[in-house]
Amino acid sequence: MAVREGIRCGGRSARIQAEVHKAVKEMQAEAGRDEITVPAIAARAGVTPSTIYRRWGTLAELLADVAVERLRPIADPADTGSTQGDVEAWIEQYVDETASDVGKALLRDIFANAAGTNNPIQCCNFTRETLEVIRDRGVARGEAPLDIDEILDIVIAPIMYRILFQNTPPTAEECRKLLARVRSLPSLDTQMKSASLSA
């Protein structure tokens, strides 16, 4: 009985979440940020404002929750045949998405309500999971494993710093220079060499 009740609640709860998220996304596409209020979201989602306050606490928490969901990858990174090719292709897409107006607005929503939440960590985990797919695919091809922490430090971190703090996202050429720094590291040397030999 407890289990059934749980399932029923979960179903209703999941439907409410889906409707409210959908309402927020539609309003973000149509309205200015100032027009997005809890009563307006509730009206569009067909729930009461108190349902939203009970579940998310504040508008900021709801917007951060929606932002995390929108940053969740919807597909595996492209398989180009080599670790280096996979990383390069994915980095290009990552910069485009993160540096877009929508991408920057999602990051703002996440940091505006970051205190005591795991939302920023969740963003990093999405990046990590994508890199794990690339690493594991490379290992299955016989390449040396990609060092994910080094990619985060040497490539992802400066991309994010330039977008957030310098408002100058790196060009494709600058991304290749960042990746070249990784290539010179001993742990990636073998793999990158084998990738360039096979290219």
Add this chain to the structure above:
Amino acid sequence: MAVREGIRCGGRSARIQAEVHKAVKEMQAEAGRDEITVPAIAARAGVTPSTIYRRWGTLAELLADVAVERLRPIADPADTGSTQGDVEAWIEQYVDETASDVGKALLRDIFANAAGTNNPIQCCNFTRETLEVIRDRGVARGEAPLDIDEILDIVIAPIMYRILFQNTPPTAEECRKLLARVRSLPSLDTQMKSASLSA
């Protein structure tokens, strides 16, 4: 006459800014974030709420403005006698301050209202100006010039990424590892070698 008027307005305007900033800082030290409202700040600063709205627009803009001022360096970085020593000492302090609860709250205030502002860029400029002091001091000593963009990419960016997205600020040992990556770059090689030879 126009000039005088400008000066008089500037003086009054600067006093209002100082009083309002002081009120915000006192309330941040005492009250929870939810209790900091424009009417409460206005009452403490001895101005009307409309003065604050006219000048800053929203509470978020005011908090971001205060945050930028609080992140402005108040002193030159310590002079340890070598570029490498100066960078190491300053990085340790930078991590401590940025990863503190206060530091993270200031960054949140800045990003919560980053759209259309230069506030995040101003943060990066503070870092850049500090590194310029260290670079110029090194050059005056006869050391090769510090490559500031490389320090931003290789050391500052991963520190910020770890604090913002991983909630695990680097340890002193990890900071030294990040700095060691800079040392291996040709452009910094000479300077770092001369620094370690003179140590």
